[in-house]
Amino acid sequence: MPVARPEPQEPRVIAHVDMDCFYVQVEQRRNPELRGQPTAVVQYNDWKGGGLIAVSYEARKFGVKRSMRGDEAKMVCPSINLVQVPVARDKADLNVYRSAGSEVVAILSTKGKCERASIDEVYLDLTDAAKEMLLESPPELLELIFEEATKSNILGLPSVIFVLHDLIVVSLQFDMNVTNRASYVQDVINREDSVRAWLCRADADYQDKLLSCGAIIVAQLRVKVLEETQFTCSAGIAHNKMLAKLVSGMHKPAQQTVVPSSAVQDFLVSLPIKKMKQLGGKLGSSLQDDLGVNTVGDLLSFTEDKLQEYYGVNTGTWLWKIARGISGEEVEDRLLPKSHGCGKTFPGPKALKNNASVKTWLDRLCEELSERIQSDLNQNKRIAQTLTLYARACRKNKSDSIKKFPSKSCPLRYGTVKIQEDAMKLFESGLHDFLGSQNTKWSITSLSVSASKIFDIPIGTSSILRYIKGPNSTVSPANLDCSSLPEDPSLGNKLYIAPNHEEHCEPSLSEKEDYGNNNVPLQMVQGTCSILKFLSQSPVLSEKRKIDSLICSHPGPESSSEPNKAEEHKAAQYVDRKKFNTAGSNSASSSTWMFNVEDIDPAVVEELPPEIQREIHGWIRPPKQSSSKTRGSTISSYFQPAKRSG
DNA sequence: ACGGTTCGTACA
DNA sequence: TTGTACGAA
16 A cells, blocks of 8 residues: 655655657667557467557557557557567567667666656656756846746646647657648747746746756756657656656657646646556545545545545555645666566466476576576676565366465575576475365466566675686676776675575575475575585685684674664674574575675685785775764675665 | 566555 | 565556
């Protein structure tokens, strides 16, 4: 359920940018003959012409909709071009669209904080850039700026304003005919005055000016996207994510829309409740059916208490706020996806009915997943930690309870074969739970695997791995070259060691430790065992004593209460191995380890080759004063390095 | 018996 | 923390 975030009191400038029928545009770029023609992208042509997943605006005029089959589309629009999604390993392969999306993100992320919201959408926080523009522009330039801003659609004006520069975009992209263009331009000219009147009115709001600057920045970004990728997009500009998202699709394609604060109330009152993000599903239906709320305006008559009563504290306050256009959700600074997944459905007769066919498909899915996390590692220096298997299943039996196939996870080991093995084990475990004691027939209607808990490889990892691995190794993860990585001071003087990348590393499944009631590798212990084992095998750290010298203090809570801290630290100077391995939930729970460089015994360092020594010394920098946040002073967390704080 | 595929979040 | 349910595109 949604939850309200504390909203900053300073007004922000937020944009939501949405590519126009993105997959179609990607295909049109690949084959320019498709431009300006009714086109749709379909996957799986074998049954009823395949399912449509993107429809060009020309085709929409004929009534072609997503969720139609190819055959239906042909019925209502005989001239439609149906382009198939690429297929690899007998399944849809979306990589071309992913990388096209990355091209766009690379451009859109240049003017402020940027959050990749999906393969074809981003949020931008342009507050700083807008303020800068407003501050640094001399008065005579301001007039020009506002003139630029008149090229956006602005909510709450007497009527909709068409956009001059968007006209150019539209005519480039869609081959608009001269008559149309002329009438649009006339439209702009007619309405431009009222926009200028709005922007330059005596009491023009500081917030409105900021939004105007934001609109200009977004317009420029969109032009740049068009120039460099040939893709058009639409955008919404507002003071928060919710409103920006709400209007980004209001004027499509290739246009943008601004929401001044003054227009929010009028805009929202008549808006159907189901149009709001997060209210398109059951929660929205409940509002309609149980409370008789059909528009956002209807929500206004409910007190916050009443809403909390119905939907709980979190959702209640969230509802109360969004009805008033209030949303504090921040734009996250993230250009890459948080997880990678791939899956396939096996509808009806295609359902998988035995282990062999499951294995065949699982192997294919894992192969793709492995490739994707591998390229994420190579290109972005990121490592995924968790492998999860999902499936949907039917049991062929009599009166059947609607039981779900449970999802299962384990630590992710790199390497296609390892992933395949682990995924199959996960499947067997899930199947076991699913079937219970019964011994009935089953069939699988969908399978998917995903890699999650992805984080950046911190500085220092690569060289250690290179060294331990040996310079001549050709095994992929060891080929990491992070030498070009920028230093990130927020990570502190820590040495990270990520096992599971090493061939020597034989974690999890084979160890069969008795930590659970099934054979699924448990995340908690496996990583621990394997890194210790691994370290003990390394030529550098072959003796147990040396390992202990590496791990020389106990992980305390990140922000433990001050009085006991010193004492705790002292008491835990030496870590009992058993305790270390099986410690509580917040310590050993992952396969990545983080040490303070200062905690490494100098004697150990001396045994390392000179170049590694130099590197380690390079990590040791004077303590930083800047941040008020106190980082763990010892082996802090075994999990993700704390989020980058700057 | 699902439009298919991928993603993200909140909650128990 | 893992698994689940839900929502969106």
